[in-house]
Every structure is written in C-alpha cells, then in structure tokens.
Amino acid sequence: MRIFTLVVISVFLSLFNLQAQELPAIKIRTIIPxxxxxxxxxxxxxxxxxxxxREIGITGHKLSxxxxxxxxxxxxxxxxxxxxxxxxxxxxxxxxxxKFSPYTRGRFGFVYARGLxxxxxxxxxxxxxxxxxxLNISYEDYRRLNPNGRYLTSDDSDxxxxxxxxxxxxxxxxxxxxxxxxxxxRTFEFKGDASRREMREALLTGGFxxxxxxxxxxxxxxxxxxxxxxxxxxxxxxATAVLKFLIVGASxxxxxxxxxxxxxxGGLNFGDKVYLVLAASVPxxxxxxxxxxxxxxxxxxxx
Numbered sequence: 001m002r003i004f005t006l007v008v009i010s011v012f013l014s015l016f017n018l019q020a021q022e023l024p025a026i027k028i029r030t031i032i033p034x035x036x037x038x039x040x041x042x043x044x045x046x047x048x049x050x051x052x053x054r055e056i057g058i059t060g061h062k063l064s065x066x067x068x069x070x071x072x073x074x075x076x077x078x079x080x081x082x083x084x085x086x087x088x089x090x091x092x093x094x095x096x097x098x099k100f101s102p103y104t105r106g107r108f109g110f111v112y113a114r115g116l117x118x119x120x121x122x123x124x125x126x127x128x129x130x131x132x133x134x135l136n137i138s139y140e141d142y143r144r145l146n147p148n149g150r151y152l153t154s155d156d157s158d159x160x161x162x163x164x165x166x167x168x169x170x171x172x173x174x175x176x177x178x179x180x181x182x183x184x185x186r187t188f189e190f191k192g193d194a195s196r197r198e199m200r201e202a203l204l205t206g207g208f209x210x211x212x213x214x215x216x217x218x219x220x221x222x223x224x225x226x227x228x229x230x231x232x233x234x235x236x237x238x239a240t241a242v243l244k245f246l247i248v249g250a251s252x253x254x255x256x257x258x259x260x261x262x263x264x265x266g267g268l269n270f271g272d273k274v275y276l277v278l279a280a281s282v283p284x285x286x287x288x289x290x291x292x293x294x295x296x297x298x299x300x301x302x303x
Contacts, residue, residue, distance in 0.1 A: 025195040044179040045127035046168035049081030049090025061296040073098040102141030121172035129164040135188040160186035176206040
C-alpha cells in the first residue's frame with residue numbers, strides 16, 4: 001500500500017502549497033487534449049491498466065491550419081495491467097511535446113498504479129507519474145514578440161523532474177478520477193524576464209456509459225481543470241456515442257474558452273480494438289477571422 005501512502009502525501013502537500021519562496025515567473029498551464037476522454041492516462045496516472053487491457057495512444061493537435069508556425073502539440077502513451085484483478089498493477093509511459101512560440105516544452109514520464117477490486121463492479125486505484133521535463137526558448141523569437149525587451153540571441157533550455165498523482169474509481173457504469181499535476185511546480189530559469197513556472201493544477205473527471213445493446217453506447221462526461229493558486233475553474237463537457245463502427249461526439253467549453261466553445265468529433269471503431277477519431281473546433285462568430293480550422297486527431301489501439 002506504499003503507493004497509496006505516496007499519493008496521499010503528495011496531494012496533501014500540494015493542497016497546502018508548501019513551497020519555498022517562489023520566483024517571480026509567469027505561470028504556464030498544462031495543455032489537456034480536447035479529446036480528454038481518449039487520453040485519461042495523460043493527466044491521471046491511476047487510470048493505467050484500469051480497463052484490464054493494454055493500450056497505445058497517439059494524439060496530435062494543431063491550433064490553426066492556416067498558420068504553419070502556430071501552436072502545435074502531441075502526445076504518445078502506453079499502459080497495461082499486470083497481475084491478478086483483485087490487486088492489480090498498472091504500468092505505462094507517457095511522452096508529450098508542445099510548440100508555442102517562443103517556447104518548446106516536452107516531458108517523458110513513467111506511470112505506476114495499484115488497483116484494488118473491492119466488489120464485482122467497484123475498483124479503486126491510485127497512481128503516480130514520475131516525469132522528466134524540459135522547456136526550450138528561442139530568444140530570437142522571444143525578441144520578435146517583445147521588440148523593446150532585452151536583446152538576446154540563440155536558444156536556451158532548462159530541465160527539471162516533476163511528479164503527478166491521482167486516484168481512479170470504476171463503479172460500473174460510472175467512473176470518477178481526480179489528480180494533481182505538476183506537484184513540484186518547478187521554475188524553468190531563463191535570461192531576463194523569460195523564466196516560466198509550471199502551475200500546479202487539480203483535475204477532476206467523471207462520467208458514465210449507457211449501453212443500448214452490444215454495439216451501441218453513449219458516454220457523457222465532464223472534466224474540471226483548476227490551478228491551485230488561481231480562482232478560475234475550467235469545465236469541459238463531452239458526450240461521445242459509439243454506433244457499431246462509427247464514433248460521433250461533441251464537447252462544450254464556452255465558459256472559459258469563448259473563442260471556440262464547441263468542438264465536434266467523428267471517427268471509426270474497428271471491433272472495439274482500434275479507434276481513429278478526428279475533432280474540429282468551431283470558432284465563435286466574433287473570432288471567426290482569427291481562429292480557423294483547429295484540428296485534433298487521436299488513434300488508440302487496445303489489445
């Protein structure tokens with residue numbers, strides 16, 4: 001049960017924000033995929049192995065297809081169960097990459113989870129993810145964004161370890177998960193005022209699956225994301241339906257993302273083993289000339 005003890009201690013320290021003196025650096029958020037329902041293990045390590053299947057996932061996201069140099073990000077993960085269902089271990093790896101000028105951010109993490117089957121339909125798991133993270137800056141791009149700032153050239157990078165922790169509950173047909181990301185909340189040190197600090201964040205997700213026979217189901221869910229040192233809470237609502245070999249769904253996040261409040265996704269389901277889904281966001285009329293054709297693609301293979 002040491003994994004549960006580690007999770008509890010990590011969450012306790014995060015909630016009480018026991019951190020040494022903070023450096024005056026701008027905070028950066030964690031970018032959660034628009035199709036969060038296909039990437040639970042990315043932000044909650046306790047999900048690893050919870051479905052008793054091995055899974056490989058790849059997600060790519062482009063903010064605007066009209067801007068070749070615009071923000072882009074992607075992630076790759078693998079996780080699998082190990083051992084008897086009554087006290088099962090989940091293991092995995094997660095890697096992500098983000099490009100948002102003038103910064104490039106990446107991470108590689110190892111996932112470890114332990115799940116306890118309490119009853120036939122109730123399973124509780126806790127997990128941790130140990131990450132290595134880097135942040136790179138192009139000072140040339142930084143100077144373009146701030147022409148009056150300090151004259152700097154070349155590139156620079158900083159590397160730090162970090163930790164995520166979470167809890168995941170499967171209570172058929174319901175699921176519920178909570179996690180803390182960026183527990184160490186490190187500051188990436190750069191010249192001038194270019195330093196950035198990753199914000200410690202809490203995430204909570206839940207939903208349930210409604211079945212209409214063997215090949216038809218509907219899964220409504222919600223994701224809450226909140227920085228532990230800010231007062232705003234971001235909510236994303238999603239409903240995804242599987243109709244034999246078709247996948248259709250929609251997400252709404254207009255309360256915090258008014259530029260593109262709606263996104264719609266569609267794809268193919270090959271025997272509940274391979275899922276290929278494409279999501280596109282629809283800009284609000286007031287921003288239609290600025291934000292165009294935001295796309296995200298997701299591929300999952302379960303075996």
